[in-house]
Amino acid sequence: MSEELLRGKAWLFGDDISTDHIAPGRLFHLRTDLPALAEHVLEDARPEFAASLAPGDFVVGGRNFGLGSSREHAPRIIKLAGAGAVLAQSFARIFFRNAINVGLPVLQCDTSGIGEQDELEVDLSAGEVHDLTSGAVIRFVPLPPVMVTILNDGGLVAHVKAHGGFALPQG
Amino acid sequence: MTALTLAETIIAAHAGLEAVVPGQIVVAAVDVAIAQDGTGPLAIEQLEELGVASVKAPTCVFFIDHAAPAPRRELANAQKTIRAFCASSGATLSDVEMGVCHQRVVESYAKPGDLVIGADSHTCMAGALGAFATGMGSTDVAVGMASGQTWLRVPETFRIEVTGELRDGVEAKDLMLTLIGDLGADGATYKALEFGGPGIVALPMPGRFTMSNMAVEAGAKAGLMPSDATTREFLVGQGREEVWRPLAADAGAAYERVVRLDARAIVPMVAKPHTVDNTAPAAELKGARVDQVLIGTCTNGRLDDLRSAARILRGRRRAPHTRLIVTPASQAVARAAAAEGLFDVFWDAGAVVTNPGCGACVGIHEGILADGEVCLSTANRNFHGRMGNPEASIYLGSPATAAATAVAGEITDPRELL
Numbered sequence: 001m002s003e004e005l006l007r008g009k010a011w012l013f014g015d016d017i018s019t020d021h022i023a024p025g026r027l028f029h030l031r032t033d034l035p036a037l038a039e040h041v042l043e044d045a046r047p048e049f050a051a052s053l054a055p056g057d058f059v060v061g062g063r064n065f066g067l068g069s070s071r072e073h074a075p076r077i078i079k080l081a082g083a084g085a086v087l088a089q090s091f092a093r094i095f096f097r098n099a100i101n102v103g104l105p106v107l108q109c110d111t112s113g114i115g116e117q118d119e120l121e122v123d124l125s126a127g128e129v130h131d132l133t134s135g136a137v138i139r140f141v142p143l144p145p146v147m148v149t150i151l152n153d154g155g156l157v158a159h160v161k162a163h164g165g166f167a168l169p170q171g
Numbered sequence: 172m173t174a175l176t177l178a179e180t181i182i183a184a185h186a187g188l189e190a191v192v193p194g195q196i197v198v199a200a201v202d203v204a205i206a207q208d209g210t211g212p213l214a215i216e217q218l219e220e221l222g223v224a225s226v227k228a229p230t231c232v233f234f235i236d237h238a239a240p241a242p243r244r245e246l247a248n249a250q251k252t253i254r255a256f257c258a259s260s261g262a263t264l265s266d267v268e269m270g271v272c273h274q275r276v277v278e279s280y281a282k283p284g285d286l287v288i289g290a291d292s293h294t295c296m297a298g299a300l301g302a303f304a305t306g307m308g309s310t311d312v313a314v315g316m317a318s319g320q321t322w323l324r325v326p327e328t329f330r331i332e333v334t335g336e337l338r339d340g341v342e343a344k345d346l347m348l349t350l351i352g353d354l355g356a357d358g359a360t361y362k363a364l365e366f367g368g369p370g371i372v373a374l375p376m377p378g379r380f381t382m383s384n385m386a387v388e389a390g391a392k393a394g395l396m397p398s399d400a401t402t403r404e405f406l407v408g409q410g411r412e413e414v415w416r417p418l419a420a421d422a423g424a425a426y427e428r429v430v431r432l433d434a435r436a437i438v439p440m441v442a443k444p445h446t447v448d449n450t451a452p453a454a455e456l457k458g459a460r461v462d463q464v465l466i467g468t469c470t471n472g473r474l475d476d477l478r479s480a481a482r483i484l485r486g487r488r489r490a491p492h493t494r495l496i497v498t499p500a501s502q503a504v505a506r507a508a509a510a511e512g513l514f515d516v517f518w519d520a521g522a523v524v525t526n527p528g529c530g531a532c533v534g535i536h537e538g539i540l541a542d543g544e545v546c547l548s549t550a551n552r553n554f555h556g557r558m559g560n561p562e563a564s565i566y567l568g569s570p571a572t573a574a575a576t577a578v579a580g581e582i583t584d585p586r587e588l589l
């Protein structure tokens with residue numbers, strides 16, 4: 001992922017966006033049909049989002065994005081719906097780990113100055129978000145090396161298959 | 172020798188190391204790996220992707236508890252997949268009649284000192300046995316089941332030092348809601364909570380389970396209790412005395428933060444919609460009308476919880492406009508509650524007593540709310556949409572508060588009815 005430049009529009013979500021907003025329990029029966037579940041992604045926070053995002057657009061949250069359940073379906077359907085990355089001030093732990101495992105970039109940065117539908121460019125190798133609408137440059141917290149390894153291998157299952165087990169930078 | 176917190180002690184032992192420090196990345200041996208009917212099918216898909224025909228972690232269990240028995244065809248099919256996988260892979264199946272995964276894990280599977288991973292965020296409940304237990308996604312759990320290992324970043328520990336004992340009508344739920352209100356819903360993100368002090372020594376196991384269960388509601392990775400005489404007594408009751416061993420943090424262990432709570436000062440608390448840290452004393456919410464009360468879930472569906480509710484409901488009836496649903500956490504709980512006549516108390520009070528399981532907690536079945544309705548639940552989460560309807564609101568409280576609220580039809584401090 002280190003060479004990639006991502007570009008898209010910002011969709012603003014507030015603080016404490018839970019996995020119930022992203023993939024609600026009332027749609028539990030769609031968990032074995034992820035494309036169908038993805039049509040409802042984040043529906044309980046912004047009903048229009050799933051139908052209107054363009055491929056590569058960004059989900060931009062506030063504090064504690066992804067809190068709640070361990071349902072990995074949440075980052076999977078954000079990715080499946082076409083979002084390029086999730087940007088937030090902070091992430092809940094399980095969501096963050098799940099996102100990396102399924103290959104969805106999650107970037108911790110100061111999102112407070114980003115406006116609705118701002119055009120963003122994310123430079124993963126430089127660790128920067130360029131808000132092309134406002135001209136602001138926002139640095140994001142680099143991912144820990146262990147997560148970079150998993151992401152570069154294409155997710156956790158691909159990592160374990162490629163190495164015949166865990167081959168993570170320890171220390 | 173380095174002094175270690177409880178979390179560090181258990182992680183080091185499972186990583187084959189003398190000591191670990193916060194921030195360190197380790198690969199650790201897994202004792203217990205679990206998934207449920209919502210996360211299990213995706214874990215099985217990943218296990219198949221890994222080409223794994225039989226599981227390797229010592230204890231692997233799939234629980235059918237969230238949508239049990241299946242209320243729809245898609246879910247029945249998903250459950251069929253789980254049963255077939257368990258039959259062929261060596262994983263254990265806990266089928267629809269048995270109850271909520273976390274209650275079943277502490278009754279039958281987890282031991283003090285274990286490393287437990289689960290594809291369910293409240294896996295942290297087993298921390299009350301003195302285990303390092305943490306929630307993960309389906310992929311992590313699949314890899315854990317397949318390889319018998321997982322990777323962990325050693326968390327910093329917050330020590331939660333509790334003094335004093337809870338007063339009559341005040342429960343562990345109130346203590347935990349108070350703590351979460353203080354810490355905030357992300358106040359302990361990535362941290363381990365380690366509970367201790369005389370107030371915890373005095374706290375019976377059911378209350379410890381409630382508190383460890385809700386560690387994740389402050390963002391924590393785990394919520395650990397020492398393994399002591401109370402733990403032993405619980406395991407004896409489960410016929411598992413031989414798995415007990417004492418476990419505590421080393422004296423002089425390094426904590427990132429120490430939070431002190433005086434249990435005597437705690438009052439009945441509720442979490443208001445739509446976040447768990449949005450807390451207030453129940454007494455301050457007097458007059459807030461409630462359409463449905465749910466007593467149950469992995470947080471507060473144990474025998475002690477049902478007794479606490481029955482104490483208030485005995486000889487009383489629910490308010491005419493307030494439905495009351497009681498869902499025991501497991502079959503063992505239901506059996507014991509029935510044997511001591513608690514179901515009669517609930518039925519006489521106008522309750523629906525459902526089969527053990529997650530029940531109405533997560534909005535799949537057995538008590539979905541109507542538009543504009545308000546529920547007071549003994550669960551751990553009150554997120555927008557949690558109980559199946561984003562147009563409804565959820566308050567959280569203890570079983571005693573829930574029972575008092577059902578009787579009054581509005582949020583009520585249970586001490587008014589004792």
Ligand code: SF4
Pocket residue numbers: 237271272273291293468469470528529530532533550551
């Ligand atoms: S009872 Fe509720 S919180 Fe507990 S495992 Fe079931 S759905 Fe999750």
